[in-house]
Amino acid sequence: MHLLRNLLLFVLHVIPGQLCLGLELDPHTSNVQQTQQVSQERCKRFPGDSNWPSDNQWQQLNVSLGGVLLKPVPPAAACYPNHPSFNPTTCNFLLTNASRTTFYLDDPLTVGTQWTQGNTCLASRNPTGNCTQGGFAAYVVNASSVSHVQLAVNFARSNNIRLVIKSTGHDSFGRNTGAGALSVWTHHLKDFEFIPGYMQPADSYIGPAVRLGAGTQVWEAWNHGADLNITLLTASCPTVSYGGYLAGGGHSPLSSKYGLGVDQILSLEVVTADGKALIADPGGPNNDLYFALRGGGGSTYGVVTSFVIKAHPAINLTIASFSFTLGRTASGPGSDPTITNSSAFWNGFDAVFRFGVPTADAGGYLWTNGIPTANATSFLMQARVQLPGFTPSEAATFVQPLLDELGDLGIPVVLTTPPTTSPFSARTPSGGGGFGPGNGRYASRLFPRTDFEDPVRFRKVMDAARAAVEAGYVFHGLNMAPTEEAGDVDKHHPPAVNPVWRTAIMHADVFDPTNFGTVTPEQHKAAHARLDSVMGPIREATPLGGSYYNEGDVEEPGWQRSFFGSNYDKLVAIKKKRDPGQLFWAPATVGSEGWTVEAMNGLPSQNGRLCRV
Numbered sequence: 107m108h109l110l111r112n113l114l115l116f117v118l119h120v121i122p123g124q125l126c127l128g129l130e131l132d133p134h135t136s137n138v139q140q141t142q143q144v145s146q147e148r149c150k151r152f153p154g155d156s157n158w159p160s161d162n163q164w165q166q167l168n169v170s171l172g173g174v175l176l177k178p179v180p181p182a183a184a185c186y187p188n189h190p191s192f193n194p195t196t197c198n199f200l201l202t203n204a205s206r207t208t209f210y211l212d213d214p215l216t217v218g219t220q221w222t223q224g225n226t227c228l229a230s231r232n233p234t235g236n237c238t239q240g241g242f243a244a245y246v247v248n249a250s251s252v253s254h255v256q257l258a259v260n261f262a263r264s265n266n267i268r269l270v271i272k273s274t275g276h277d278s279f280g281r282n283t284g285a286g287a288l289s290v291w292t293h294h295l296k297d298f299e300f301i302p303g304y305m306q307p308a309d310s311y312i313g314p315a316v317r318l319g320a321g322t323q324v325w326e327a328w329n330h331g332a333d334l335n336i337t338l339l340t341a342s343c344p345t346v347s348y349g350g351y352l353a354g355g356g357h358s359p360l361s362s363k364y365g366l367g368v369d370q371i372l373s374l375e376v377v378t379a380d381g382k383a384l385i386a387d388p389g390g391p392n393n394d395l396y397f398a399l400r401g402g403g404g405s406t407y408g409v410v411t412s413f414v415i416k417a418h419p420a421i422n423l424t425i426a427s428f429s430f431t432l433g434r435t436a437s438g439p440g441s442d443p444t445i446t447n448s449s450a451f452w453n454g455f456d457a458v459f460r461f462g463v464p465t466a467d468a469g470g471y472l473w474t475n476g477i478p479t480a481n482a483t484s485f486l487m488q489a490r491v492q493l494p495g496f497t498p499s500e501a502a503t504f505v506q507p508l509l510d511e512l513g514d515l516g517i518p519v520v521l522t523t524p525p526t527t528s529p530f531s532a533r534t535p536s537g538g539g540g541f542g543p544g545n546g547r548y549a550s551r552l553f554p555r556t557d558f559e560d561p562v563r564f565r566k567v568m569d570a571a572r573a574a575v576e577a578g579y580v581f582h583g584l585n586m587a588p589t590e591e592a593g594d595v596d597k598h599h600p601p602a603v604n605p606v607w608r609t610a611i612m613h614a615d616v617f618d619p620t621n622f623g624t625v626t627p628e629q630h631k632a633a634h635a636r637l638d639s640v641m642g643p644i645r646e647a648t649p650l651g652g653s654y655y656n657e658g659d660v661e662e663p664g665w666q667r668s669f670f671g672s673n674y675d676k677l678v679a680i681k682k683k684r685d686p687g688q689l690f691w692a693p694a695t696v697g698s699e700g701w702t703v704e705a706m707n708g709l710p711s712q713n714g715r716l717c718r719v
């Protein structure tokens with residue numbers, strides 16, 4: 107109570123618009139010795155509890171925040187006739203056009219994987235039941251400054267309520283949402299500054315860099331790159347934001363050339379559980395956070411408000427695309443022939459993946475999909491060989507040996523359109539093409555290079571991949587080699603990202619076609635068990651592999667080692683030191699084992715109280 111009163115007294119003296127707590131601090135001050143009051147209550151406080159903050163307390167928080175506190179209702183409430191927000195026009199827009207716009211990205215609650223919220227308010231023409239808040243946050247701070255974040259962190263800690271962090275909502279674990287939580291929404295942290303001659307304190311990097319807000323999205327980074335004639339490493343998907351991307355690793359079509367997203371980070375600013383805004387870089391006292399926040403996970407050690415990342419010279423990305431189908435009718439030649447010979451198809455499937463090794467070694471990124479039809483009687487193989495810095499004719503020459511090999515197998519692939527080339531930082535319209543929620547589920551695997559180069563091991567890998575496709579799953583491969591050399595990693599200050607990435611030649615996702623919005627809890631669990639059963643042989647074929655944290659399965663078996671490898675124990679120690687009261691909690695994050703969401707139906711959703719195990 108004492109702490110809370112001090113906080114309120116403090117904030118009442120601060121005039122909105124002049125909240126500059128972050129700037130008042132010595133950025134290198136380490137505050138870990140300051141004791142944080144750790145609550146012994148079994149659960150975080152929940153709306154309706156007698157000790158839940160009063161409306162008056164929330165209002166005072168809102169005043170101190172300068173009015174950016176929101177109490178949003180889920181957008182799909184518009185589809186529910188019993189709900190005060192019922193509005194058929196809005197509902198129709200949600201069902202037809204919203205995903206093609208920034209509507210959902212500009213919504214404070216929406217998350218990309220709806221079942222993690224509990225599916226308590228789905229957009230539908232004929233909704234069943236009533237729309238409830240479910241696993242969505244109770245309140246949201248629409249943060250546009252460091253002090254907004256600090257006020258949110260202090261309020262949640264002082265009142266022992268759940269805190270979540272959401273940026274774009276792309277995460278599929280439910281790490282970005284939580285019932286009864288106060289959410290820090292980082293989407294509007296978009297400051298940008300070009301630093302032509304950045305000098306890292308440890309002197310390991312001197313060169314151009316940019317400082318960008320953690321809510322900056324890929325499409326915005328491309329536009330900044332186009333404006334400045336530079337390249338910033340990004341995800342492929344224009345709507346992803348740096349906050350989660352850099353927290354979990356970050357792969358890119360440029361990864362074989364420049365390493366992972368985390369290899370770009372020179373410094374960052376983070377608000378820790380004690381409410382302090384700290385600078386973490388290799389030179390200062392917060393180098394434990396500098397380590398952990400480069401791949402050790404989001405929502406774990408603090409709220410990152412901005413990053414300083416390397417800027418590279420402008421470069422074009424050149425892409426050769428083709429596909430082939432195993433079906434009943436033969437056609438071709440062309441860039442997408444249909445063949446009838448099943449063994450030729452699966453030999454071609456192997457050949458494409460094998461080509462991932464020379465592609466990565468040439469600095470490239472091989473994007474593939476093995477796609478079954480609904481009844482798994484016909485299969486499509488799609489490939490895009492992505493080559494940074496190649497001209498179209500160089501790219502055509504580069505892929506010809508693979509096309510010749512496919513031709514010899516009886517798959518007459520010919521590039522009917524020449525490889526396309528365009529600046530990696532191509533100017534991109536506002537919003538990056540839109541984003542909307544779905545109800546899927548997937549799992550990831552990182553494949554060590556040795557499993558591709560040894561023919562016996564490769565056979566096992568490809569048999570497991572084929573079995574997944576034949577069982578009805580999409581197998582989405584991304585061949586790359588984000589080695590320490592590519593990332594120019596400072597050996598004295600390596601990042602926390604899973605070391606398996608450094609020896610990997612492929613990251614692949616296995617997508618479950620089940621719509622997890624329309625299944626019963628029992629069907630959900632059965633579908634997940636089937637997904638896990640096709641992942642089993644893939645894991646067995648890659649015993650030294652791992653799983654990419656940012657695209658993994660929240661129920662990945664042995665997730666601690668799969669996601670973080672040999673860095674797990676060190677990360678737990680940092681978590682304990684920096685956040686002893688577990689203010690930052692999200693599923694399958696470092697050190698999260700002592701708490702669980704008491705969700706209904708035994709599903710791993712965020713629709714329930716967060717309590718000690």
Ligand SMILES: Cc1cc2nc3c(=O)[nH]c(=O)nc-3n(C[C@H](O)[C@H](O)[C@H](O)COP(=O)(O)OP(=O)(O)OC[C@H]3O[C@@H](n4cnc5c(N)ncnc54)[C@H](O)[C@@H]3O)c2cc1C
Pocket residue numbers: 218270271272273274275276277278281282292320321340341342343345346347348349350351353354355356357358403404405406408409410411656657692
């Ligand atoms: C369509 C699609 C395409 C993708 N493409 C790629 C790709 O090409 N390469 C790749 O590497 N990944 C890719 N991903 C995975 C992506 O990197 C992760 O989903 C990532 O977590 C998204 O981060 P976000 O900030 O956009 O999303 P959010 O869901 O808002 O955040 C993700 C996680 O990070 C935490 N977080 C976000 N911001 C902060 C912050 N400022 N401080 C602390 N924690 C924070 C959140 O709490 C949450 O736990 C893709 C995902 C999707 C859905």
Ligand SMILES: *[C@@H]1O[C@H](CO)[C@@H](O)[C@H](O)[C@H]1NC(C)=O
Pocket residue numbers: 165168169172173174175176177
């Ligand atoms: C916070 O204050 C602003 C501005 O006064 C207001 O518009 C908003 O509704 C308030 N938020 C809540 C949750 O009351």
Ligand SMILES: *[C@@H]1O[C@H](CO)[C@@H](O)[C@H](O)[C@H]1NC(C)=O
Pocket residue numbers: 198199202203
């Ligand atoms: C959806 O977008 C189309 C094309 O922009 C427009 O014509 C239509 O009116 C929109 N529908 C709704 C429901 O907003």
Ligand SMILES: *[C@@H]1O[C@H](CO)[C@@H](O)[C@H](O)[C@H]1NC(C)=O
Pocket residue numbers: 188235236
């Ligand atoms: C839905 O809400 C209405 C009106 O608020 C209420 O009468 C009804 O009982 C609710 N239905 C369920 C299933 O909770």
Ligand SMILES: *[C@@H]1O[C@H](CO)[C@@H](O)[C@H](O)[C@H]1NC(C)=O
Pocket residue numbers: 176212213214248249250294
């Ligand atoms: C959030 O704040 C930004 C300004 O930082 C504003 O443009 C936006 O409209 C706000 N969003 C909501 C939902 O209040």
Ligand SMILES: *[C@@H]1O[C@H](CO)[C@@H](O)[C@H](O)[C@H]1NC(C)=O
Pocket residue numbers: 335419420421
């Ligand atoms: C942009 O940068 C590239 C690579 O450094 C350089 O070759 C090119 O001349 C630059 N273009 C302009 C317009 O400055």
Ligand SMILES: *[C@@H]1O[C@H](CO)[C@@H](O)[C@H](O)[C@H]1NC(C)=O
Pocket residue numbers: 447448449450451453515516
């Ligand atoms: C099918 O393709 C394989 C090569 O992958 C070849 O050995 C075999 O002869 C082909 N079968 C027919 C019927 O063409």
Ligand SMILES: *[C@@H]1O[C@H](CO)[C@@H](O)[C@H](O)[C@H]1NC(C)=O
Pocket residue numbers: 479480481482483
């Ligand atoms: C399988 O599905 C395709 C369409 O996806 C359809 O054309 C085909 O007839 C189906 N085959 C069987 C055996 O059901």
Ligand SMILES: *[C@@H]1O[C@H](CO)[C@@H](O)[C@H](O)[C@H]1NC(C)=O
Pocket residue numbers: 422496497527528529
């Ligand atoms: C990059 O791509 C653009 C657009 O396709 C093209 O005009 C330009 O010549 C390319 N630059 C290089 C260096 O290949």
